[in-house]
Amino acid sequence: MEFGIVELSRLQFATTVMFHFLFVPLTLGLSILVAIMETVYVMTNRPIWRQMTKFWGMLFGINFALGVATGITMEFQFGMNWSYYSHYVGDIFGAPLAIEGLMAFFLEATFVGLFFFGWDKLSKVAHLVVAWLVAIGSNFSALWILIANGWMQNPVGAEFNPMTMRMEMTDFFAVLFNEVAQAKFVHTVSAGYVTASVFVLGVSAWYLLRNRHVELARRSITVAAAFGLASAFSLVLLGDESGYSATHSQKMKLAAIEAMWETHEAPAPFNLIGFPDQEARETHYAIEIPWAMGLIGTRSLTTEIPGINDLVANAEKRIRSGMIAYEALLEVREKREAVDPAMSAQFEAHSADLGFAYLLKKYVDNPLDASEAQIKAAADDTVPTVWPLFWAFRIMVGLGFGFIATMGYFFYRASFKGMNFPRPALHMAVWMIPAPWIAAELGWFVAEFGRQPWTVDGVLPTAMSVSALSMTEVAITLAGFVIFYTILFVVEMGLMLKYIRIGPYQDVEETDAWNKRHQDRLAGRRSADSIATPAE
Amino acid sequence: MILHELMSYELLRVIWWGLLGVLLIGFALTDGFDMGVGALLPFVAKTDTQRRVAINTVGPVWEGNQVWFILGGGAIFAAWPPLYAVSFSGFYLAMFVILAAFIVRPVAFKYRSKRDGARWRSAWDWSLCISGAVPALLFGVAVGNVIQGVPFHFTDDLHTIYEGAWYMKFIGLLDPFSILAGVVSLAMLLMHGAAWLTLKAEGEVQTRARAIGSVAALVAMGAYALAGVWLAVGIEGFRIVGDYVTGGPSNPLHFEVERSASWLTAYSDRPWIMIAPLMAFLGGILTFFGLRAGREISTLLFSKMAIFGMISSVGLTMFPFIMPSSSDPRSSLTVWNSSSSHLTLFVMLVATVIFMPLILMYTAWVYKVLWGKVTEADVSENSHSVY
Numbered sequence: 001m002e003f004g005i006v007e008l009s010r011l012q013f014a015t016t017v018m019f020h021f022l023f024v025p026l027t028l029g030l031s032i033l034v035a036i037m038e039t040v041y042v043m044t045n046r047p048i049w050r051q052m053t054k055f056w057g058m059l060f061g062i063n064f065a066l067g068v069a070t071g072i073t074m075e076f077q078f079g080m081n082w083s084y085y086s087h088y089v090g091d092i093f094g095a096p097l098a099i100e101g102l103m104a105f106f107l108e109a110t111f112v113g114l115f116f117f118g119w120d121k122l123s124k125v126a127h128l129v130v131a132w133l134v135a136i137g138s139n140f141s142a143l144w145i146l147i148a149n150g151w152m153q154n155p156v157g158a159e160f161n162p163m164t165m166r167m168e169m170t171d172f173f174a175v176l177f178n179e180v181a182q183a184k185f186v187h188t189v190s191a192g193y194v195t196a197s198v199f200v201l202g203v204s205a206w207y208l209l210r211n212r213h214v215e216l217a218r219r220s221i222t223v224a225a226a227f228g229l230a231s232a233f234s235l236v237l238l239g240d241e242s243g244y245s246a247t248h249s250q251k252m253k254l255a256a257i258e259a260m261w262e263t264h265e266a267p268a269p270f271n272l273i274g275f276p277d278q279e280a281r282e283t284h285y286a287i288e289i290p291w292a293m294g295l296i297g298t299r300s301l302t303t304e305i306p307g308i309n310d311l312v313a314n315a316e317k318r319i320r321s322g323m324i325a326y327e328a329l330l331e332v333r334e335k336r337e338a339v340d341p342a343m344s345a346q347f348e349a350h351s352a353d354l355g356f357a358y359l360l361k362k363y364v365d366n367p368l369d370a371s372e373a374q375i376k377a378a379a380d381d382t383v384p385t386v387w388p389l390f391w392a393f394r395i396m397v398g399l400g401f402g403f404i405a406t407m408g409y410f411f412y413r414a415s416f417k418g419m420n421f422p423r424p425a426l427h428m429a430v431w432m433i434p435a436p437w438i439a440a441e442l443g444w445f446v447a448e449f450g451r452q453p454w455t456v457d458g459v460l461p462t463a464m465s466v467s468a469l470s471m472t473e474v475a476i477t478l479a480g481f482v483i484f485y486t487i488l489f490v491v492e493m494g495l496m497l498k499y500i501r502i503g504p505y506q507d508v509e510e511t512d513a514w515n516k517r518h519q520d521r522l523a524g525r526r527s528a529d530s531i532a533t534p535a536e
Numbered sequence: 537m538i539l540h541e542l543m544s545y546e547l548l549r550v551i552w553w554g555l556l557g558v559l560l561i562g563f564a565l566t567d568g569f570d571m572g573v574g575a576l577l578p579f580v581a582k583t584d585t586q587r588r589v590a591i592n593t594v595g596p597v598w599e600g601n602q603v604w605f606i607l608g609g610g611a612i613f614a615a616w617p618p619l620y621a622v623s624f625s626g627f628y629l630a631m632f633v634i635l636a637a638f639i640v641r642p643v644a645f646k647y648r649s650k651r652d653g654a655r656w657r658s659a660w661d662w663s664l665c666i667s668g669a670v671p672a673l674l675f676g677v678a679v680g681n682v683i684q685g686v687p688f689h690f691t692d693d694l695h696t697i698y699e700g701a702w703y704m705k706f707i708g709l710l711d712p713f714s715i716l717a718g719v720v721s722l723a724m725l726l727m728h729g730a731a732w733l734t735l736k737a738e739g740e741v742q743t744r745a746r747a748i749g750s751v752a753a754l755v756a757m758g759a760y761a762l763a764g765v766w767l768a769v770g771i772e773g774f775r776i777v778g779d780y781v782t783g784g785p786s787n788p789l790h791f792e793v794e795r796s797a798s799w800l801t802a803y804s805d806r807p808w809i810m811i812a813p814l815m816a817f818l819g820g821i822l823t824f825f826g827l828r829a830g831r832e833i834s835t836l837l838f839s840k841m842a843i844f845g846m847i848s849s850v851g852l853t854m855f856p857f858i859m860p861s862s863s864d865p866r867s868s869l870t871v872w873n874s875s876s877s878h879l880t881l882f883v884m885l886v887a888t889v890i891f892m893p894l895i896l897m898y899t900a901w902v903y904k905v906l907w908g909k910v911t912e913a914d915v916s917e918n919s920h921s922v923y
Contacts, residue, residue: 065646068599069639075609079624080631083696086624090617091876095884098614101607102891107898110600114902116921117596121905161877163785165694166617168877333692336790467625468695470702477632484636488643495650506920 005474009081009466012478014448016073018441019485023067025440028142028189029196029231030060031135036223038131042124046518048215051511053131054119055216055504056200059496061116066492068109070485081474085455085465091168092158092175093148100144108137142192143185150181152456153447154249160351160459162332167459180249183241184447190235191443194403195436197228198429201410203500205429208421213503215515218419225410232403239400239443243296250457253450255308256386257393258293259283263307267294273394276386281309308383315356316379318458322357325350326367355459362463384452392442392449399439406432540882545783546872548881552615553858553871555888557851559611563604564725564843570598572729574641574668575722577661580733580744587661588649588915588923593736595923596906598645600899605638614884618786618874619858622696623678626686629706630674637667649923668729669722676721679850680714680763683799684771685862690788699863713771716763723756724843727823731839735832738909746827753824753842760816760846767853773799774860774868781872788873793865802853809852816845 034057041049075097078086086094111133118127151158157174158167169175201224204217243254255261259276260268261283270293274286297305306314328347332339359378360367370378406429413421451457455465504511573594581587594601613620624631640663648660687699700708730749734742775796784790803810819842826835854860856871875881915922 061646062650065642068602069642072602072606072638073635075606075613076624076631076635078613079609079620080628081625083621083625084694086613086621087618087694087696090613090620091880094610094612094614094617094620094876095880095887098607098610098884099887099891101603101610102887102895105606106600106603106891106895109603110597110895110899110902113596113599114905118905119921120918161785164787164877169880169883172879172883467621467628468697469625469628473628473702473705476629480632480636484639488639491643491647495647498651 005469005471006463006466008471008474008478009469010462012081012474012481013077015478016070016077016481016485018444019481019489020067020070020074021440021444022437022489023063023070024142025192025195025436026063026199027060027067028138028192029194030056030063030199031131031138032193033196033200033223033227034060035128035131035135036227037220038128040223042128047507047511047514048219048518051504051507052216052220054506056220057115057131058499058506059203061112062492062495062499064112066488069488073481080477081467081469082455082465083467085460088166088460088465089151089155089158089456091166092151092155095169095172096144096148096151096175100141100148104137104140104144106137108134108141111137139189142189146185146188147176147178147181149447150178150184151175153184153451154178154180154245155456155459160354162329162347162351163336165333167456179245180242183238183245187235187238187242187443190231190238191436191440193231194228194235194407195440197224197231197407198403198432198436200224201228201406202430202433205421205426206500207503209423209426209430215518216504218414221410221421222414222419225407225414228403229407229411232400232407236397236400236404239397240296244299250451251306252308252311252382253384253389253446254297255306255311256384256389256450257446258305259286259386259390260293260305260307261309263304263310264293266298266304267291267301268297268305269293270296271390274390276390278383278386308386312379312383315382316375318353318356319359319375319378321350322353322355323360323367323370325352325354326357329354355454355456355461358461358464359453361461381453384450389446389450393446396439396442396446399435399442402432402435403439540879543882543885545878545881548878548885549782549871549875551885552875552881553851553855555885556612556616556858557848559604559608561844561847563601563608564847565728565840566601567598567604568672568725568728568843569732570594570601570641570729571668571672572725572727573733574664574729575672575726576665576729576733576745576748577668578665579748580730581741584654584657585912585915586741587657589737589910589912590733590741591645591648591664591923592910592915593733595645597902599642600902602638602642611884615876615881616858616869616874617876618694618788619869622686622688622869623682623859625696626688626698626705627678627681627709628702630678630709634671634674637671641667645923649919668725672725673718673722676718677709677714679721680711680717681709682859683717683767683850683854684711684713685774685860685865685868687863688861689864689867692789694787694789713763713766716759716766720756720759720763720846723752723759724846726752727756727820727827728839728843730827731823731836734827734830735836736910738911746830750824750827753820753827753839756842756846757817757820757824760820764813768798768800771799772796773801774857774865776856776870776872784872786873786875786877788867788869791866791868791870791873793860793868793870795865799853802855806852809849812845812849812852814845816842816849819843819845 034053037049037056038053041053111130114130115134118130122130156178157171158169161168200220204220204224207213207217259271259274261281269288269290271283272287272289274283276283291301293305294301325347328343328350331343332347357367359381360370360374363374363377364370409425410421410429453461453463455462573590577587577590581590644660644663644667648657688696690696698705727749730745730752733745734749737745773796774793776791777794778792780791819838822838823835823842826838858869858871858874860868
């Protein structure tokens with residue numbers, strides 16, 4: 001593969017977006033966990049829960065700063081590096097981004113300052129409301145971003161306007177209630193909840209192993225395990241829902257994830273593992289689970305799922321149809337209102353395939369000049385590279401089931417075994433901390449790499465979406481981002497570890513005094529007083 | 537959906553042109569004082585406690601203020617996609633520098649006081665200074681370039697092509713007029729930051745802020761007046777020629793544009809827009825006297841008035857142009873040829889009408905909760921929880 005401006009721009013986007021998503025899931029989940037902890041504090045009035053809120057809130061704040069900082073890049077680099085994309089689909093794609101700012105990010109960012117600075121300035125209940133507004137704001141952010149992303153995967157509610165040379169919105173509610181966006185939203189926020197739960201669980205386990213902050217750690221584990229278990233179930237179920245919606249919106253991505261080269265008689269088997277061979281278009285040493293793919297993908301035993309070879313043949317048909325649309329487009333654009341109605345009708349009939357004609361631009365300037373061999377090559381280009389998708393997907397799913405098992409185990413120990421956790425399990429919880437980040441990055445990789453060669457599925461090829469920049473400019477900014485982000489990452493990790501090592505340091509005396517009274521009361525000692533009861 | 541047909545496309549475009557101004561002004565009025573305080577930080581505050589006082593005057597609010605910047609990007613994307621595509625890729629390296637500043641700033645605020653050590657803190661203080669001053673300067677430079685026209689053209693399928701070598705997209709931006717415009721915006725935000733510190737701080741920090749701020753107010757007014765004279769005598773404007781429709785498809789190539797004698801002919805065509813530069817001068821002068829006299833609330837309001845006047849005067853003078861092209865005037869972006877579709881503009885307007893009042897309400901509530909001065913005692917007592 002030739003390495004040009006398209007590849008360099010993709011590398012920059014992948015770098016900045018994957019770096020951004022190191023911070024997003026923890027923000028999504030920890031904002032909710034902190035709000036839950038503060039709710040318990042307001043309901044029970046026990047100082048330990050306020051200390052938990054402040055401690056996890058502090059770690060939330062360190063993480064949040066980098067989430068915000070790296071998110072700014074995302075909002076602007078569509079225009080910087082992907083200017084033709086911005087022009088071509090901004091009419092639809094820009095709207096959810098702007099509404100995200102209006103509805104969600106303003107809420108989150110305005111109240112996050114008050115969360116940290118408002119402890120003495122607000123009543124307990126008012127501060128609790130602020131905590132929940134931050135959490136709601138973060139999660140609504142995710143909703144609008146995934147509506148925008150969902151449209152790239154499944155571009156509904158829009159059509160091409162030859163007068164403006166771009167896609168224009170025809171139905172806002174179709175964009176809003178895009179099934180792909182909705183499934184992805186719940187899947188993504190669930191991933192955030194699991195990430196935060198694993199993080200809280202792991203850090204608390206580390207304290208228990210060292211016999212520090214035991215009261216805080218045990219309560220944190222209880223909250224994290226309960227919340228994490230529910231989220232892990234939701235994560236896997238909605239992941240399955242995403243797969244189901246891909247069956248009708250993104251057949252190629254689904255077939256590539258499965259390395260399913262030939263259309264299989266329904267119900268298709270699921271390749272548990274195997275070694276996909278792109279050249280030969282077959283999968284070596286595949287271990288199949290009969291029927292499973294048909295059931296997951298179509299929820300029936302009779303519906304066929306098309307294989308890659310059939311999808312390529314279909315792409316070739318659409319490229320030819322797109323060429324007719326392209327020819328008509330040139331005339332419609334030239335003559336504007338004076339165009340021959342027959343030509344206009346010809347354009348309308350084929351305009352849905354226009355994007356497929358653009359695939360030829362990689363080979364020829366004018367798609368109408370394409371040779372037979374070039375049409376075939378462009379059709380082959382619609383298949384993403386299979387093996388990375390195949391493996392990334394399987395590792396992600398494996399981790400997903402791992403989260404259910406871990407959270408289930410800790411939930412059981414916390415609920416029925418008096419919050420006693422065996423040391424090996426605690427060690428495992430500490431080592432588990434990076435796992436949700438790996439799963440989340442792999443998930444995005446599957447979603448976005450699996451969408452290639454398109455930026456907007458079937459509408460606009462990635463190769464056409466880039467800005468007319470020089471390699472030098474993009475190389476400079478890419479190097480800048482990498483250096484910059486590396487420094488910030490080192491600083492962030494340093495602070496995170498420093499504050500985890502220090503442990504909770506706010507309201508220490510009050511909390512320790514309460515802890516002692518609480519222990520006395522549980523043990524039935526004589527020094528116990530009524531102040532330690534829940535109704536304190 | 538036919539609801540959007542109730543408002544004409546032309547009207548929606550004018551409303552969104554106004555909202556573009558509201559967002560830019562909203563950004564300058566709120567995040568503007570954060571940038572100003574950052575840029576002033578090493579000069580108004582000498583001891584660590586003083587610096588923490590200055591930082592904590594904006595500590596709880598900069599995050600919300602910065603959303604004006606992000607919303608500005610999102611709203612330009614949604615309402616003016618060609619502007620988003622042309623300007624951000626055209627000012628590529630300058631945008632990168634601005635982004636870098638906006639990435640450093642949140643981190644500097646959050647992390648500065650999380651470790652002791654003079655070098656750690658001093659490094660973040662200077663980061664705050666540079667990340668406040670550089671974007672403040674570059675925003676003005678960008679406006680200076682837009683006023684003179686930017687060298688780009690569209691191909692038939694509306695790909696944007698820039699004339700000249702890649703480095704000219706950065707070095708080439710720094711012509712004398714644009715640098716003057718940069719001085720206007722930097723001085724304006726320094727004045728605004730000083731007005732904010734006058735309200736929120738006391739003692740030495742306040743005294744120094746008032747001294748620097750009153751100089752900045754004079755520089756801003758002087759440079760703004762000079763730029764106006766320059767526009768009158770040395771810079772050509774643009775105008776649309778021939779028949780054109782204001783409610784037609786958003787395609788710049790459907791219009792004919794040529795250079796005109798001066799942008800300032802707008803003031804004879806629409807005399808009422810004189811109100812904008814008058815507000816700018818009046819606001820600037822009153823800010824100067826307010827800072828000298830130590831008036832707190834009214835000075836901040838006058839500073840806001842000056843900023844409102846300066847930014848709106850640029851938009852009103854150029855209307856209907858948004859981003860003219862110097863190399864191919866026909867490719868110029870105007871209110872009539874570079875908006876989103878009729879439906880998108882309407883949907884976005886509905887969203888704005890619902891959420892903007894809510895945003896203003898809860899933002900006002902947050903400022904009310906945080907009302908009052910930040911003192912050195914506050915910082916020392918809450919050393920662990922404040923920035």
